[in-house]
Amino acid sequence: MNRSPSPSHLPRNVGIIGAGPAGLTAAYQLAKAGIAVEVFEADGSVGGLARSMDLWGQRVDLGPHRFFSQDSRVNRLWLEVAQGRYRMVDRLTRIYYRRRFFDYPLKPANALINMGFGNAAACLASYFKQQLSSPPKSDESPSFEDWVVERFGRKLFEMFFQSYSEKLWGIPCQELDADFAAQRIKKFTLGEAIKKALGLGGKHHKTLVDRFAYPLGGTGMIYENMARETERRGGKIHLKCPVAGVVMEARKAVGLKLTDGSVRPFDHVISSMPLTLLVRSLGQAPPPVLDAVARLRFRNTILVFLEVADQQLFPDQWLYIHSPELQFGRVTNFRNWTPELTGRSECTILCLEYWCYEQDAIWSESPDQQIERAKAEIRATGLVPERSAIRQGFVLRLPRCYPVYARGYKTLLKPVIEFLRQVEGLTAIGRYGSFKYNNQDHSILMGILAAENLLGQGSHDLWAVNTDYESYQESSHIEATGLVSDTSNREA
Ligand SMILES: Cc1cc2nc3c(=O)[nH]c(=O)nc-3n(C[C@H](O)[C@H](O)[C@H](O)COP(=O)(O)OP(=O)(O)OC[C@H]3O[C@@H](n4cnc5c(N)ncnc54)[C@H](O)[C@@H]3O)c2cc1C
Numbered sequence: 001m002n003r004s005p006s007p008s009h010l011p012r013n014v015g016i017i018g019a020g021p022a023g024l025t026a027a028y029q030l031a032k033a034g035i036a037v038e039v040f041e042a043d044g045s046v047g048g049l050a051r052s053m054d055l056w057g058q059r060v061d062l063g064p065h066r067f068f069s070q071d072s073r074v075n076r077l078w079l080e081v082a083q084g085r086y087r088m089v090d091r092l093t094r095i096y097y098r099r100r101f102f103d104y105p106l107k108p109a110n111a112l113i114n115m116g117f118g119n120a121a122a123c124l125a126s127y128f129k130q131q132l133s134s135p136p137k138s139d140e141s142p143s144f145e146d147w148v149v150e151r152f153g154r155k156l157f158e159m160f161f162q163s164y165s166e167k168l169w170g171i172p173c174q175e176l177d178a179d180f181a182a183q184r185i186k187k188f189t190l191g192e193a194i195k196k197a198l199g200l201g202g203k204h205h206k207t208l209v210d211r212f213a214y215p216l217g218g219t220g221m222i223y224e225n226m227a228r229e230t231e232r233r234g235g236k237i238h239l240k241c242p243v244a245g246v247v248m249e250a251r252k253a254v255g256l257k258l259t260d261g262s263v264r265p266f267d268h269v270i271s272s273m274p275l276t277l278l279v280r281s282l283g284q285a286p287p288p289v290l291d292a293v294a295r296l297r298f299r300n301t302i303l304v305f306l307e308v309a310d311q312q313l314f315p316d317q318w319l320y321i322h323s324p325e326l327q328f329g330r331v332t333n334f335r336n337w338t339p340e341l342t343g344r345s346e347c348t349i350l351c352l353e354y355w356c357y358e359q360d361a362i363w364s365e366s367p368d369q370q371i372e373r374a375k376a377e378i379r380a381t382g383l384v385p386e387r388s389a390i391r392q393g394f395v396l397r398l399p400r401c402y403p404v405y406a407r408g409y410k411t412l413l414k415p416v417i418e419f420l421r422q423v424e425g426l427t428a429i430g431r432y433g434s435f436k437y438n439n440q441d442h443s444i445l446m447g448i449l450a451a452e453n454l455l456g457q458g459s460h461d462l463w464a465v466n467t468d469y470e471s472y473q474e475s476s477h478i479e480a481t482g483l484v485s486d487t488s489n490r491e492a
Contacts, residue, residue: 018272020048025447042242052218064218127153156428188319245281253426268290272430298400304374310388317431367395
């Protein structure tokens with residue numbers, strides 16, 4: 001067990017960049033332990049990508065935000081902060097592909113009916129062909145395409161994975177690292193799928209795939225509560241206060257420089273600002289590190305919110321839009337989360353997601369153009385019938401919200417991580433903060449572990465926080481508390 005350091009070894013004050021889930025969790029945990037913390041947030045509200053906001057008399061998130069974790073530390077913290085103000089939501093999400101709806105996660109019987117006998121036979125044939133062929137030998141890490149084809153066959157890859165992944169990442173699936181698949185795609189064996197379809201899978205327990213806990217005030221409620229509790233314990237949260245960079249003395253971080261030019265001294269800095277910008281701001285990175293940083297890419301998102309005068313559009317919390325002829329990749333329907341979000345409004349708010357790079361024309365279009373495209377595309381799906389008026393639209397542009405796992409990204413990250421390990425007094429955490437495809441739970445976990453390191457309660461390697469989650473959702477049963485336990489060691 002780690003012994004706590006003597007009080008003289010604890011940092012007297014910690015400066016934190018970013019009030020998203022990662023930064024706020026670290027602040028909250030440190031404030032509870034009596035450390036003086038100050039959080040600097042560029043935006044006007046807390047929660048980062050997981051914030052909620054008021055729109056047209058309703059409450060919305062930035063796209064779909066379903067919280068889940070099998071880590072007991074994360075769940076304990078979430079429950080502590082939610083203070084009982086959450087509901088369990090039965091999940092319904094489907095794939096929209098060429099005017100048909102496929103259950104997601106995929107269910108064999110539903111997939112069979114939707115794709116028709118001919119396509120289903122072709123999928124099975126390509127699956128078995130793949131199982132009989134020996135996997136290619138290569139020292140390189142496999143591409144996303146190879147990973148999926150090897151497990152599912154080429155036909156299923158083309159129907160269910162290719163168009164969506166290429167929309168999301170904007171690069172061919174051959175150029176995408178298999179890490180994305182390993183983290184995000186459910187484990188699958190045909191035998192298991194057939195057993196389930198025939199009802200031979202044993203007793204069905206509700207798992208994280210079926211239900212999730214959702215805060216009554218929107219996903220951002222968790223972070224609003226965390227911020228309030230941090231301030232109650234003496235912590236400071238500065239909104240609209242962007243940080244320009246970290247101030248260094250020799251190899252040690254000694255404070256923060258704000259964009260207004262002022263400098264704030266700190267014993268330790270925790271950063272959840274984009275890793276690439278953090279490294280550049282240090283002013284000490286050697287050319288190979290700067291070169292690597294220049295080649296790490298992020299994908300941007302344009303969110304187009306539409307207010308529709310209709311309360312019964314479709315039953316899903318969100319739909320994945322695989323049809324390649326449509327540019328948007330996902331649509332959230334906030335009416336299907338909790339009644340607290342919609343209040344008394346008679347309208348439904350939808351949120352369409354468009355993914356792009358900064359240099360793509362769509363990123364610099366005017367909001368009016370983006371709203372017109374969204375209206376036309378949602379009408380083309382038939383999800384919003386002509387009789388339902390679309391009253392208004394609102395656009396939110398989110399830069400750098402997906403770290404792109406292009407093949408070779410791990411090689412680029414390696415020297416960056418090695419360089420940062422040598423900087424004293426600095427911890428990088430979070431989604432773009434550590435270039436990890438984090439969900440809320442991973443960022444919360446990084447915040448918890450960063451605080452434990454500073455408090456001498458652990459010596460965690462934060463770069464090793466795992467982002468493998470689809471597989472554990474399958475083995476995690478919903479408990480009476482509304483959150484989960486890992487059942488991998490229990491009898492089913
Ligand atoms: C469309 C969409 C859907 C998602 N769906 C889910 C889901 O279903 N379930 C789930 O768990 N997660 C989901 N996520 C992911 C989740 O939002 C993130 O994992 C989480 O918000 C990451 O937290 P973070 O603190 O690491 O980063 P962020 O949330 O990005 O927070 C970083 C904060 O740092 C601030 N900042 C950046 N630079 C500076 C600077 N220079 N100075 C001061 N402040 C700065 C930013 O303004 C921001 O507030 C989704 C994300 C998106 C975009």
